[in-house]
Amino acid sequence: MQTILFIGSNKSGTSRDALKTAEELGYFVVLFTDREKFIQQREEFCEVHQMIYFENLLDKELLLNEIEKLQLQGKEIKGCISFIDPFVNLAATLSNEMELSNLSTDALYLMEDKTRFREMMIDHPATPMFDVFRPHIDTLHNCIERHHSSLPLIIKSPVSNGSKDVILVDTKEKLKQGLNKFLSLNPYSVLIEEYLEGPQYLVEVLVHDGEVHIVGVVEQKITKMNRFIVTDYLFPAILKEIEYQKLVETVESITSTLGVINGSCHLEIRLVDGDWKLIEINPRMSGGAMNRIIHEGIGVNLVKETISLYLGEVPNLQGQHHRYVYGKYLTVNSRGKLLKVTGKKRASMHEGVIDVYVKPRKGSILSPPLSMGDRYAYVLAAAETPQKAKEIAINAAKEIKFFLEPL
Incomplete structure (x- = not known):
C-alpha cells in the first residue's frame, strides 16, 4: 500500500x-x-x-x-x-x-531559524542591517543604547512565523518592552532588524537538481495594526522588467548561498530604492490560500508539484493559462464570541469570485489580529486585469459580516 x-x-x-x-x-x-x-x-x-x-x-x-x-x-x-x-x-x-528523496536538509535547517539564517547570510547584499541580542553575553542596557539611534526597528523571535512575535518599535521604551517580552518567550536570543520601507512581495520557489524555479511572485498589502498582517494578495505581481530580472538574480543568489539543490521555500522580500531586501525566508511554500491563488492564476498546482519533488519525481511547473487573482482577507476590530457570520453566499454570487472561505465556527472567540492566523475569512476573485480582480474581491468581501458578543 x-x-x-x-x-x-x-x-x-x-x-x-x-x-x-x-x-x-x-x-x-x-x-x-x-x-x-x-x-x-x-x-x-x-x-x-x-x-x-x-x-x-x-x-x-x-x-x-x-x-x-x-x-x-x-x-x-x-x-x-x-x-x-x-x-x-x-x-x-x-x-x-x-x-x-535527496532534499537539501542543511539549507532547510538554516531557514527554520531566523537567527541562523541571518548570520549565514550576513554578507549578502539582500540582507538588511540586523543584530542578535543574547542576554548571556550582552546586557539589555547595552543593547538598547546600541540601537536606540536607529529606531524604528523590527524585533522578532528567531522561530516566529505567520507574523507572530514580530513587532515594530519606534521608541526606547517600546524597544525595552519588546526585548523583555521576547526574552520571556525565548531566553536565548532576540533578532533585531532594520525597518525597511517599500512594497513587499511573496516569492514561491521550487528548486530541483539545482535549477531554481520561481513559480510565482505575489504582491502583498500589509495592514499595520498591532502586527504586520497581510490582508491583500495580487498574483501575478506587476513588476518592471528590470525589477523582475534583479529579483530572479537575487533569489538565485540567496538559494545558491544557502546551498539549496532540492527543496521548496518562499521568500518575503521588499523593493527598497531599486534593490531587493530579504525580509524572511521559510523552508516551505506559503500557507493560507496560496496554492489556490497560484493554481487559478497560471494553472500550476504547487502543492502537487512539491509533493512530486519530495517523492523524487520531476515537478511540472509549466503554466496552462494566465489571469489575475486577487485575495482579500478579513479580520475583526474587537474581541468577542462569534454569534454568526452572514454574507458568504452573497459574496460567492459576485461574478468573478472563485472562492469564499470563512474559518471560525459559531461560539469561537475572535480577536483583532496578532498573527496571520487571526485572519478569519477570505475572498478570491479572478479577472483578465488586476484592477478588475481587485474590485471584485473587495466588493464581494464587503458582504461578509461577523456578529460578536463582546467579552
Missing part, C-alpha cells in the same frame, strides 16, 4: 491541501499530529486514512518507531513531508534517511 506520511497539518490552507492532493493521487494518507482537537474531529478529515497523535512531534525516535509499525502493517512509505513549521526539516531528514 503506497503511503505518504505527513508530519503536522493545519485545519485549512496549504498543509490541508497537501493531504487532499495526496489522497486524490491515490496514496494512503497518514497524518502524524500533535493536535488533540484533530483526533476529536477525526470524521472531518475524510482524506486522511490514518491519524496518529503525538504529544511531541519533534521526538524523532518516537516517529521512527511509529514508521516502523506502519511498515510492518504492509504500508510502503513513498514520502515523508511537512508543510508547516517547525517540522519541515525533520520530515525532509526522515525522507532522506529512508532514501526516498
Whole structure:
C-alpha cells in the first residue's frame, strides 16, 4: 500500500491541501499530529486514512518507531513531508534517511531559524542591517543604547512565523518592552532588524537538481495594526522588467548561498530604492490560500508539484493559462464570541469570485489580529486585469459580516 506520511497539518490552507492532493493521487494518507482537537474531529478529515497523535512531534525516535509499525502493517512509505513549521526539516531528514528523496536538509535547517539564517547570510547584499541580542553575553542596557539611534526597528523571535512575535518599535521604551517580552518567550536570543520601507512581495520557489524555479511572485498589502498582517494578495505581481530580472538574480543568489539543490521555500522580500531586501525566508511554500491563488492564476498546482519533488519525481511547473487573482482577507476590530457570520453566499454570487472561505465556527472567540492566523475569512476573485480582480474581491468581501458578543 503506497503511503505518504505527513508530519503536522493545519485545519485549512496549504498543509490541508497537501493531504487532499495526496489522497486524490491515490496514496494512503497518514497524518502524524500533535493536535488533540484533530483526533476529536477525526470524521472531518475524510482524506486522511490514518491519524496518529503525538504529544511531541519533534521526538524523532518516537516517529521512527511509529514508521516502523506502519511498515510492518504492509504500508510502503513513498514520502515523508511537512508543510508547516517547525517540522519541515525533520520530515525532509526522515525522507532522506529512508532514501526516498535527496532534499537539501542543511539549507532547510538554516531557514527554520531566523537567527541562523541571518548570520549565514550576513554578507549578502539582500540582507538588511540586523543584530542578535543574547542576554548571556550582552546586557539589555547595552543593547538598547546600541540601537536606540536607529529606531524604528523590527524585533522578532528567531522561530516566529505567520507574523507572530514580530513587532515594530519606534521608541526606547517600546524597544525595552519588546526585548523583555521576547526574552520571556525565548531566553536565548532576540533578532533585531532594520525597518525597511517599500512594497513587499511573496516569492514561491521550487528548486530541483539545482535549477531554481520561481513559480510565482505575489504582491502583498500589509495592514499595520498591532502586527504586520497581510490582508491583500495580487498574483501575478506587476513588476518592471528590470525589477523582475534583479529579483530572479537575487533569489538565485540567496538559494545558491544557502546551498539549496532540492527543496521548496518562499521568500518575503521588499523593493527598497531599486534593490531587493530579504525580509524572511521559510523552508516551505506559503500557507493560507496560496496554492489556490497560484493554481487559478497560471494553472500550476504547487502543492502537487512539491509533493512530486519530495517523492523524487520531476515537478511540472509549466503554466496552462494566465489571469489575475486577487485575495482579500478579513479580520475583526474587537474581541468577542462569534454569534454568526452572514454574507458568504452573497459574496460567492459576485461574478468573478472563485472562492469564499470563512474559518471560525459559531461560539469561537475572535480577536483583532496578532498573527496571520487571526485572519478569519477570505475572498478570491479572478479577472483578465488586476484592477478588475481587485474590485471584485473587495466588493464581494464587503458582504461578509461577523456578529460578536463582546467579552
